[in-house]
Amino acid sequence: MSEHESSGTGAGSGTGLDAWVRSVLRCPVTGAELVDGVGPDGQPELHSTDPQLPLAYPVRDGIPVLLESDARPLEPRA
Numbered sequence: 859m860s861e862h863e864s865s866g867t868g869a870g871s872g873t874g875l876d877a878w879v880r881s882v883l884r885c886p887v888t889g890a891e892l893v894d895g896v897g898p899d900g901q902p903e904l905h906s907t908d909p910q911l912p913l914a915y916p917v918r919d920g921i922p923v924l925l926e927s928d929a930r931p932l933e934p935r936a
Contacts (some may be wrong), residue, residue, distance in 0.1 A: 873901040874920045885913060886924050
């Protein structure tokens with residue numbers, strides 16, 4: 859593993875995305891920050907932090923699929 863591959867991903871990053879990549883990605887629907895998550899099937903996802911309209915986006919083969927049509931709703935935060 860190269861230095862670039864091992865730096866910035868953070869321990870436990872289920873998506874495999876470098877931290878700097880995740881920090882610039884935003885929910886295409888609300889513009890909210892995206893954080894690592896895990897879907898009901900155990901697969902990695904990116905979860906929107908929007909309190910009114912939280913959405914989950916799949917990560918397929920290490921690539922975030924930020925399409926509204928592929929997003930699934932999450933329970934709103936209290």
